[in-house]
Amino acid sequence: MLDLTYELPKPKVIAGAKHDWELVIGMEVHAQVSSNAKLFSGASTKFGAEPNSNVAFVDAAMPGMLPVINEYCIEQAVRTGLGLKAEINLTSAFDRKNYFYPDQPAGYQISQLYHPIVGEGEVLVELGDGTARPVRVERIHMEQDAGKSIHDMDPEMSFVDLNRAGVCLMEIVSRPDIRSPEEAAAYILKLRQIMRYLGTCNGDMQNGNLRADVNVSVCRPGAYERYRETGDFGHLGTRCEIKNMNSTRFIQQAIEVEARRQIAILEAGGEVDQETRGFDPVKGETRTQRSKEEAHDYRYFPDPDLLPLEIEQEWVDDIKASLPELPDDKKARFIKDFGLTDYDASVLTADVESANYFDAVAEGRNGKLTANWVINELFGRLKKDECDITQSPVSPAQLGGVIDLIASDAISGKIAKDLFEIVYTEGGDPAEIVEARGMKQVTDTGAIEAALDEIIAANPAQVEKAKVNPKLAGWFVGQVMKATGGKANPKAVNELIAKKLS
Amino acid sequence: MSIDQSTAAKVAKLARIKVEEDALPALAEEFNTILGFIEQLNEVDVDGVEPMTSVTPQRLARRADVVTDGNQQEKVLTNAPDAREGFFAVPKVVE
Numbered sequence: 207m208l209d210l211t212y213e214l215p216k217p218k219v220i221a222g223a224k225h226d227w228e229l230v231i232g233m234e235v236h237a238q239v240s241s242n243a244k245l246f247s248g249a250s251t252k253f254g255a256e257p258n259s260n261v262a263f264v265d266a267a268m269p270g271m272l273p274v275i276n277e278y279c280i281e282q283a284v285r286t287g288l289g290l291k292a293e294i295n296l297t298s299a300f301d302r303k304n305y306f307y308p309d310q311p312a313g314y315q316i317s318q319l320y321h322p323i324v325g326e327g328e329v330l331v332e333l334g335d336g337t338a339r340p341v342r343v344e345r346i347h348m349e350q351d352a353g354k355s356i357h358d359m360d361p362e363m364s365f366v367d368l369n370r371a372g373v374c375l376m377e378i379v380s381r382p383d384i385r386s387p388e389e390a391a392a393y394i395l396k397l398r399q400i401m402r403y404l405g406t407c408n409g410d411m412q413n414g415n416l417r418a419d420v421n422v423s424v425c426r427p428g429a430y431e432r433y434r435e436t437g438d439f440g441h442l443g444t445r446c447e448i449k450n451m452n453s454t455r456f457i458q459q460a461i462e463v464e465a466r467r468q469i470a471i472l473e474a475g476g477e478v479d480q481e482t483r484g485f486d487p488v489k490g491e492t493r494t495q496r497s498k499e500e501a502h503d504y505r506y507f508p509d510p511d512l513l514p515l516e517i518e519q520e521w522v523d524d525i526k527a528s529l530p531e532l533p534d535d536k537k538a539r540f541i542k543d544f545g546l547t548d549y550d551a552s553v554l555t556a557d558v559e560s561a562n563y564f565d566a567v568a569e570g571r572n573g574k575l576t577a578n579w580v581i582n583e584l585f586g587r588l589k590k591d592e593c594d595i596t597q598s599p600v601s602p603a604q605l606g607g608v609i610d611l612i613a614s615d616a617i618s619g620k621i622a623k624d625l626f627e628i629v630y631t632e633g634g635d636p637a638e639i640v641e642a643r644g645m646k647q648v649t650d651t652g653a654i655e656a657a658l659d660e661i662i663a664a665n666p667a668q669v670e671k672a673k674v675n676p677k678l679a680g681w682f683v684g685q686v687m688k689a690t691g692g693k694a695n696p697k698a699v700n701e702l703i704a705k706k707l708s
Numbered sequence: 709m710s711i712d713q714s715t716a717a718k719v720a721k722l723a724r725i726k727v728e729e730d731a732l733p734a735l736a737e738e739f740n741t742i743l744g745f746i747e748q749l750n751e752v753d754v755d756g757v758e759p760m761t762s763v764t765p766q767r768l769a770r771r772a773d774v775v776t777d778g779n780q781q782e783k784v785l786t787n788a789p790d791a792r793e794g795f796f797a798v799p800k801v802v803e
Contacts, residue, residue: 241773248776257794261784262777278773306724308798313724356795357802364802365795368784503722513761513768 212330212338218386219427222469227424229465230433230442231384235397237376237407238351238415239282245350245374246273246316253413257367265372267312272511279374280517282406283323283348284525286376289404289532290343290397292327294522298347299514303504308366309353317377318347319506323515329380329400330534331392334552339389342381351375376407382421382442385430387458394418394454399533403558417452421445422464424472443468444478448485448492460485464492536561544573553581559595560585566602571609579609583626604629607636616640618647620692648694651702657689658682658702672707679703711739 217228241251247262264271287294299321302314324346332338353371355364378397384390398409398416409416423445425433433441448464451457463485468478483492531539533555540551540561554564554577568576584605588598608626611617617625617640625645629636640646648654661682662669672678682703686694711719716736720727727735781794790797 249778250775277770363797
């Protein structure tokens with residue numbers, strides 16, 4: 207693999223009233239597997255269906271119904287694990303996590319506490335300023351999603367929709383390696399990017415297909431390093447868990463306010479209670495969600511309805527062989543093979559469709575020129591139409607055609623932009639359009655010279671000024687371009703002007 | 709490990725089973741009998757013995773990722789004490 211090297215980012219320091227504090231953050235990210243059917247039933251996972259229409263009897267926990275696991279979901283969990291360079295456990299098992307809530311009709315959630323399918327991995331989180339944080343992943347396990355409760359349709363009743371109940375989630379648990387709100391946002395976006403490359407989760411945060419519980423604690427500078435050396439959590443502060451966040455902006459705000467709340471308690475001589483909190487973006491505060499008396503006691507035990515899940519190394523190897531090139535590798539390749547800047551490579555690899563588009567255009571062409579056209583012209587134009595790359599009316603072959611015409615000096619950069627607009631709005635083969643509409647660059651110095659002579663003859667005053675101040679030669683370039691309809695080769699024009707005015 | 713009355717009350721509460729105050733001593737006693745039996749089992753040395761998960765060797769049954777179920781809103785809601793507009797309606801639960 208091509209490795210790019212990064213410096214470690216500095217941890218965020220918050221100045222309290224008495225002294226400085228640092229943040230320690232761990233995240234549990236819930237990613238919905240992109241499957242057609244649920245984890246243990248044949249009901250659809252489709253979003254936005256009639257309430258309770260995507261429900262099999264096993265999802266509604268009807269007596270006697272038994273779960274049967276969806277093989278595709280297992281494969282996606284393994285794929286995700288491989289994508290995070292994590293170890294895959296050939297034997298894993300399902301446990302029941304017991305709690306009562308109306309959107310969890312069985313009274314338990316099937317999860318994998320004791321033997322998760324994926325073990326330790328690592329994610330490199332780039333922060334865009336030349337620094338990157340390696341975040342260790344502790345585990346990934348599969349579990350069922352709950353249904354949805356709606357509290358605002360009736361004053362006395364809550365309404366329950368079980369369409370989402372039983373949909374397969376991957377819970378990706380990080381170590382407490384994240385050290386600032388920005389890193390937390392970048393971490394979840396990096397997971398999203400990798401899973402979208404892998405095709406295991408569509409990463410739609412708005413619809414809740416990717417959401418996070420964020421564990422936040424604060425410590426004095428130096429304490430975290432002692433934790434890393436010894437592995438002893440005693441060096442860290444007591445953490446609070448902020449539940450169910452599905453926006454990177456709110457995640458950052460919530461971490462910031464939660465850290466400041468904890469610092470205020472500690473500096474006043476108090477102690478932080480380990481608890482679950484919710485973030486209220488309107489008030490900009492976190493609040494206790496469950497009081498201690500109701501503290502959950504999940505009484506996990508192995509699910510007697512499900513045998514341990516055994517998978518074969520051969521199958522894992524096959525999945526590994528089918529993995530696409532992942533973002534880190536792609537970015538490194540774009541930088542090394544095409545000479546792109548880190549920034550351009552990041553933009554082009556942000557999503558797999560953009561990266562594949564660039565790859566298709568850059569094949570056999572100048573990488574930097576291609577990157578400029580894809581990022582500045584194509585992305586810019588698509589943005590204006592509020593389209594993404596998958597909706598581009600210009601195919602890689604068409605954009606490649608435009609770039610070839612520039613590279614061969616057949617058209618000028620200015621004409622190329624006009625040509626691009628024609629291809630974008632009308633379609634067609636760039637080379638044919640240039641031919642048919644007479645857009646070819648004039649490299650015939652005779653024609654350019656004739657045009658220039660005419661301009662010189664008509665503007666004697668400008669000629670005198672330009673002779674004294676060579677910077678004014680630009681005016682003549684403009685005039686020649688105008689006279690030739692922008693088709694004159696700028697290089698040839700410049701050379702001729704320099705000769706004539708000297 | 710011994711179960712006292714308050715632990716028995718807590719277990720009942722977690723399981724959402726209503727147990728009258730005067731039934732708690734008997735319940736705690738019953739738990740203790742069960743746990744005593746488990747403790748007896750715990751005396752057996754099972755070091756290095758694979759857990760037996762089924763009597764005949766079996767592989768966890770799997771399903772293809774195909775939609776084969778659902779579209780039965782009415783049946784799903786049939787036994788609900790209250791249902792409105794396609795939803796289960798339950799006493800208000802807000803944390």
